[in-house]
Amino acid sequence: MLNKKPVLDYGYIALVTTWGSDEEIIEAARMSTGKGFKSWGTPEAPGDERLLSYLYKHKHMTPFEMCGMTLEAKCPIFVFREWHRHRTQSFNEMSARYIPLPDENYLPTIDRCMVKKNDSKNKQSDGFGENVLTERQTKTWLLELSELYKHAQHVYEHGLDCGIPKELARLSVPVARYSRMRATANLRNWLQFLTLRMNINAQWEIRMYANAVGDLIRQCFPRTWELFVSDGIVNHEKQS
Numbered sequence: 001m002l003n004k005k006p007v008l009d010y011g012y013i014a015l016v017t018t019w020g021s022d023e024e025i026i027e028a029a030r031m032s033t034g035k036g037f038k039s040w041g042t043p044e045a046p047g048d049e050r051l052l053s054y055l056y057k058h059k060h061m062t063p064f065e066m067c068g069m070t071l072e073a074k075c076p077i078f079v080f081r082e083w084h085r086h087r088t089q090s091f092n093e094m095s096a097r098y099i100p101l102p103d104e105n106y107l108p109t110i111d112r113c114m115v116k117k118n119d120s121k122n123k124q125s126d127g128f129g130e131n132v133l134t135e136r137q138t139k140t141w142l143l144e145l146s147e148l149y150k151h152a153q154h155v156y157e158h159g160l161d162c163g164i165p166k167e168l169a170r171l172s173v174p175v176a177r178y179s180r181m182r183a184t185a186n187l188r189n190w191l192q193f194l195t196l197r198m199n200i201n202a203q204w205e206i207r208m209y210a211n212a213v214g215d216l217i218r219q220c221f222p223r224t225w226e227l228f229v230s231d232g233i234v235n236h237e238k239q240s
Contacts, residue, residue, distance in 0.1 A: 003219065005212040008205065010104040010178050011074045013212035015220075020067025020187065022052060022223040028063040029055055040223075049223060056227040061188045068186035069220060075209060076106040078175040082197075082206050088189040093181035096170040100160060104178040105149045112204065113138045149174065187221060191228055 004014040026037040026048045041047025055063055075083070084091060094101075114133055152172045159169030185193070190213065196202060197210035218225040 003216055005215060007074075007208050007212050008076070008106055010106070011076070011079075011209070012072075013209060013216065014072045015216050016070040016072050016182060018067075018069040018220045020221075022067075022221055023048075024066055025055070025063045025187075025224065026051055028066040029060070052223055053227060056224070064188040064191070064224065065186040067221060067224075068184065069190065069216065070182055070184040071213065071216065072180065072182050073209065074178055074180045076176050076205065077173075077179055079206050079209060080179060080181065081175070082203065083183070083209070086185075086189070086193050086196075088192065089183050089185040091181050091183050094179055096173065096179075097167040100156075100166070101170065101173055101177050101179060103153045105174060105176040106178065106205070107142065107146060107149075107176075110135060110138050110142070113142065115204075149176070187217070187224065190217060191224075194228070 004012050006012050023037045029051060030036055037048060039047045040049055055061070073083070080093065114135065152174055155172040156169055159172070160166065194210050194214050194217070197206050198214060199207075202210070214225070217228075
């Protein structure tokens with residue numbers, strides 16, 4: 001796998017394969033005229049970047065379906081639950097019915113837990129109470145969470161050792177457990193994924209994965225990425 005990018009504490013995004021190019025978007029758009037791709041130009045003498053920009057800005061998106069990529073992602077299960085809502089992608093995930101899931105669980109940082117609770121636009125970021133979260137409370141909760149993970153793994157391994165079917169032994173596995181999948185989509189639908197998942201209203205954890213996906217699109221389809229960035233959607237954030 002190429003361009004493996006770490007995400008969160010145990011996760012990653014990696015490029016498996018890609019097809020098409022910015023040039024092939026132009027080729028597809030000019031099928032009706034038979035002129036094909038000519039050349040990219042310069043600021044003084046623009047070339048086919050004018051057509052690429054016209055297609056993108058006027059939402060003529062079919063030519064962007066002629067490109068795409070397959071990624072491998074290692075994410076907490078709760079991130080996959082959000083990711084799998086994008087039904088324009090094809091997924092294949094590792095199955096705990098056949099192999100045990102590694103003992104790797106997402107543990108957020110103190111900074112991640114102590115997010116500001118005064119953002120009225122993001123209802124998901126707020127708690128149910130009015131108490132101000134302290135660093136001491138956060139550390140205590142993270143310790144409790146770590147102990148819970150240890151107990152869940154003990155129950156999981158005990159079930160496997162006893163001969164409980166894998167498909168039932170996995171019941172103790174938390175949604176914080178890391179799993180792996182491959183995801184395939186054309187470029188148009190990857191951009192739609194980023195439009196939603198790089199948005200500030202998306203949960204922070206999946207935004208980190210969307211940022212990593214965006215980095216791969218930038219490398220594979222640089223001219224299309226520049227057009228996407230010009231929409232003002234990109235919001236690259238550092239991991240806490």
